[in-house]
Amino acid sequence: MATYTLTTPLSSEDTKMLKAGDTVFLNGTIYTARDAAHKRLVELIEKGEELPFDLEGSVIYFVGPTPPKPGDPIGSAGPTTSYRMDSYSPTMLKHGSKGMIGKGKRNQAVKDACVDYDGIYFGATGGAGALLGKQIKSAEVIAYPELGPEAVRKLEVENFPVTVINDTYGNDLYQMGREQYEVKD
């Protein structure tokens, strides 16, 4: 289990080096989207229309932050449960996105898409919203402001701590970790 520092956009070379259980500190631009935004983004992809940001090498963070206090770029910003994005993520990966940050299990289709398109599913510590919010240096709503906390935001992050859950080889930390520590009577 290694530790890496990576800067977005991610390349296949970056993602293929990562293994489930590795720690990664992310730097650069990442984009936020939850269910409602994913629905719209995938509709645009299917219609062949232009997206509000470049998908190539992008990392998508599943988050709906608290409102910022005056003077702060963002409020608390920890991950939300990822399975709600399962039906959209394979399309995003197929069209160039390379990473997702959330919490909780993904379905087989997402894990397969990580293998097929060199994608990584990262886990961030759920409930660590204050700590993670501090690693976000700027935030700008770039699409769907009417969705409130669910709007698409462009974030600049510095040493944003995540753990590799699903890698490009089909490994799943949730399964591996649990098998290792399960006590069978």
Next chain:
Amino acid sequence: MREIEYSEVVKAVKDMIMYSGTDLPQDTYDALKEAMEEEKSRVSKEVIRQILENADIAKDEKRPLCQDTGLAVFFVKVGDQVKIKGGLLKDAINEGTEKGYTEGYLRASTCEPFSRANLKDTVGYNLPAIIHFDLVAGDKIDIEYAAKGGGSENVSRARVFPPAAGKEGIIEYVKEVISDAGGNPCPPITIGVGIGGTFEKAVISSKHALFRDIGSVNPDPEMAELEETILNEVNKLGIGAMGMGGTKTALAVHIEANPCHIASLPVSVNVQCHSSRHTHITL
């Protein structure tokens, strides 16, 4: 008859909410610290370390512990010798909730069930609060509050068993619920188990069990023993902090038991995440 000003209740509720949003209760903090020391998995240990660091940052900088600041849940005991001057107690609690969530920069997470529209446009900021009232003797009002996030609420379940299921049935059921939940409810969790009563009594008891401080002992020795047994069983599942594998899936199991119908054994399992924001005041 003692009188309490409406505005005093509003302010007390507002303060509770703002405080809970940023300051993790000591019982939870201490339990997490102990869990970090005992956790065998390196990855889970690091996750708990981040959770504690998050609590320190939140407290020092007055930032919300988690972006999911939950629905506001209250258990209120109203003495028969006290009344509110200038309005209804329920309205005061709702007003305090709205003020606390707004002034604390906490997220409004209440929406309509199907349109999913945020109710702040129609009802108010994170309203209505979920309030359970009880009438007691005396001239005090006792208010318990917890913020209930979606991740842990979504994995909670209830079921009415036949009486023959007994303790074994309950242990297996809790294991099944927690096993299926995996990392989604943000472990290390606290597990509230409501036993007996009617269907809804079991559910409300399981919720109230989460308000108890971690480390407190169940006054009923039989239930205390069952809590211990379930905790050990759940921690054998290997789920670990955030589901990344480990020995500390749960910090505590709290049981509230009630007499029930001769034909049934209702059981409810309500889960609270590591961000167990709960507090209590007496007016």
